[in-house]
Amino acid sequence: MKFFLDTANIEQIKTAHEMGIIDGVTTNPSLMAREGIRGEENILAHYVRICEIVEGDVSAEVISTDFAGMITEGEKLAALHKQIVVKIPVMESGIRAISYLTGKGIRTNCTLIFNPGQALLAAKAGASYVSPFIGRLDDIGEDGMDLIERLVHIFELYGMETEIIAASIRGTGHIIKCMEAGVDVATCPLDAITGLLNHPLTDAGLEKFLSDHRKLNG
Numbered sequence: 123m124k125f126f127l128d129t130a131n132i133e134q135i136k137t138a139h140e141m142g143i144i145d146g147v148t149t150n151p152s153l154m155a156r157e158g159i160r161g162e163e164n165i166l167a168h169y170v171r172i173c174e175i176v177e178g179d180v181s182a183e184v185i186s187t188d189f190a191g192m193i194t195e196g197e198k199l200a201a202l203h204k205q206i207v208v209k210i211p212v213m214e215s216g217i218r219a220i221s222y223l224t225g226k227g228i229r230t231n232c233t234l235i236f237n238p239g240q241a242l243l244a245a246k247a248g249a250s251y252v253s254p255f256i257g258r259l260d261d262i263g264e265d266g267m268d269l270i271e272r273l274v275h276i277f278e279l280y281g282m283e284t285e286i287i288a289a290s291i292r293g294t295g296h297i298i299k300c301m302e303a304g305v306d307v308a309t310c311p312l313d314a315i316t317g318l319l320n321h322p323l324t325d326a327g328l329e330k331f332l333s334d335h336r337k338l339n340g
Contacts, residue, residue, distance in 0.1 A: 123301055126179070126287065126309035130157045130168065134312045135175050146178030148231070148253070148289070148309045150209065151185055166202060173203040181231045181251075183209035184219075192219035200228040207231045207250060212240045217247045224248030231287065241273050245284035251307070255290035256300075267296070271303045294318050 124145035127138050130153040138144040149172070154160075159168045169182045180203070184195040196208040196219060208223060209231045210216045220230045224247065231251040232244035236259060241252045254273060256266030273286050285306035291297060294317040300308045 123305060124178075124307040125315055126181075126307055127176075127315070128153070128289065128291070128309040128311055130154045130159060130172070131312075132157075132171065132175070135172060138312055138315065139175055143315060144176060144178070145307070146180060146205075147172050147176055148181040148209070148287070150183045150233070166198075169199070169206065170202050173205045176205070178205065179207045179229070179250075180205050181207045181209040181233075183233065184211075187211070187213065187215060189215040189218050189222075192216065193222055196223050196228060196230070197226070209233050209253075210249075212244055217243055220244060220249050221247040233289070237269070238272050238276055241284075241286075242276065245277065245282045249284050251285050251287045253287040253289040253309070256288055256296055257290035257292040259290075260292070266290070267299045267303065270300060270305055274304050294320075 125143055126146040126148050127135055127144045128148050130149045135147060154165055159165055173180050182199045184192050186192045186195050192210060192215060199208050200206050207229045210219055211234045212232050220232060223230055229250040231253055232249040233253040235241050235252050235254040241254060244252045254269050259266035259269060270288050277286060287307040287309050288300045288305045289309050291308055291310045291314055293314050297308055297310060297314060297318060
């Protein structure tokens with residue numbers, strides 16, 4: 123399973139890259155705004171900066187909802203850097219845009235997916251990735267991981283080449299379940315990924331080792 127970092131924070135991206143634990147980055151307008159990145163030129167420059175840090179795919183999201191706008195934005199984003207994957211919402215105009223951009227050799231990530239039908243249509247249109255949102259389903263009383271498991275099964279059943287990105291991950295529990303489900307990618311905040319390191323027995327064991335060392339070596 124690949125890890126993408128779900129952020130626009132440069133320091134977090136650098137930290138994860140130095141740890142050798144991320145395979146790419148996903149962003150969206152909300153994450154950009156959280157980092158105070160405003161204005162088209164600043165946003166585009168920020169995407170390039172992220173690409174210069176990581177070695178894998180970087181999802182950059184369009185803000186248009188009409189077909190023509192998505193195409194214009196998508197082509198502009200893709201021209202920024204070879205690692206850019208154009209992130210497009212799942213809607214009729216979005217599916218059309220995915221099909222068009224795929225035909226031009228531009229990779230896409232279909233986002234805001236909440237059911238298998240949406241994911242299937244995006245995959246058939248040629249999306250490189252589909253991004254089902256686990257946490258947001260959990261927030262309304264549905265089971266986000268059930269959707270992930272169903273998509274893994276469906277895509278394997280029909281030999282879909284589109285990769286599944288488990289998105290809207292809330293914590294380490296989601297990540298472990300994604301591993302077990304066989305999802306292609308989990309995109310997460312940095313603290314969710316580093317949270318995998320934590321276990322009380324690890325802490326206790328390390329303290330015991332260090333305590334014994336101090337006793338023997340003064």
